[in-house]
Amino acid sequence: MTRSLITLRSPDWLVALERRSKQAFPDVEERMDFVIGLSRKNIAVGAGGPFGAAVFNSDDGTLLSCGVNLVLDGRCSMLHAEIAAIIRAQIKTGTHDLSASGLPPFELVTSTEPCVMCFGAVTWSGIKRLVCGARREDAEYIGFDEGEKPLTWKEALENRGIEVLRDVLRNEAASVLKEYRKRGGRIYNPQRS
C-alpha cells in the first residue's frame, strides 16, 4: 500500500493539445510557435507564469508531451513549464532517462530559456537538444528571477552532448512576457519576508 506523494493535475486544454501527438511539427519554428501558443494560453487561464514547453521527437517532429507553468495552480514552486513537460515525457516513455537505448532522440522546446533549476533538470532528463525562444533578460525584464545559472550554461550542456539552439522566434516569445506584465500578471518569487 502506498500513499500519494503528490498528484499534479494537468489542465484539460493541455491534455487536449497533447492528443495532437500524431501531428508532426516538421521544423523548429513550428515547434516553437506551438510552445509560444502554450505560454499565451497560460496567461488566459492564469495557472502560473507565462511560460510553455514541450518535448518533441527530433527525428520526425512529433509531439510527445506538453507543459506550462503551474506554480500557482499546483501550489508548487518547482512546476515550471520545462519540469511539467519532462515529467509527462518520462511518464509516457516509462523511463527516467529520455536517452535510454531504443528511444528516438528527444528535444525540449521552451518559450523562455531555462532558469537554474530547469537547466539542472535538462541535464538529468536525457533530452538531446534544447530549443529556446526568449532569453533570461526578457523574463527578468518583467520581474521574474532566473537564479544563479552559470554563465557557461550553454557550453556546459553542449559538453554533455546536448545541443542548444537559442533565439528561435525570440521576439514572438518575448512579446507574450510583455503581455503578461501589461495585464498585471503575478510575479511569484518567494517573499522571504
Place this chain on the structure above:
Amino acid sequence: MTRSLITLRSPDWLVALERRSKQAFPDVEERMDFVIGLSRKNIAVGAGGPFGAAVFNSDDGTLLSCGVNLVLDGRCSMLHAEIAAIIRAQIKTGTHDLSASGLPPFELVTSTEPCVMCFGAVTWSGIKRLVCGARREDAEYIGFDEGEKPLTWKEALENRGIEVLRDVLRNEAASVLKEYRKRGGRIYNPQRS
C-alpha cells in the same frame, strides 16, 4: 474536469515516518541523523539513489515533510530527495512559497549537498536555511554526477537570505554513500547513448 499530470507515490515507510511530525528534533545533528536514516533506508528498499532530505520548522524542530530519492521507482529524473521533501512541504502548507507570511521559518536538511537542479529548487522554495551532510565530492566519489552548480552556490543562497550550514555529520552521511557503492547500487546518470 482535469486529468492527472502525474501521481507520485510515497512509500509507506516514508509516510509512517512523516507521522512523527509532532516529534521535535531540537538540534541540527538530530535532524541530520534522522535524514541520514532516510538515505540508509532508501538503500534497503532500492527506490533510487542513497539520498534523504526533510523539511523542519526551524523554530521548534518539528518535522514537516520527508523525501528520499525516487528516480528509479518514480521513473522520473527530477525526483531527488530534496525535490520530494519540498513538494510534500508545499502540499502540507498549501503554498508554493514556504516563506509566505504567517508560516514559521522552514529549513531543508539533506544528507548530501544539492546538485545544480536542487540548488535552483531551494532558491525558489522559500526555505530559510539549508543544512547539508555529505559534500558533492562524496557523491561524485561513488559515481553520481552533481552537475554544473556555480562554485559560489553557497554565497548565492546566502545573498538571498538563505543560511547554509555544511558538513553536519558529514562522515556518517558519506558512509551511506560508500555503502551504496559497496552493494553495487545503480548509478542512474543518463546514458546519452
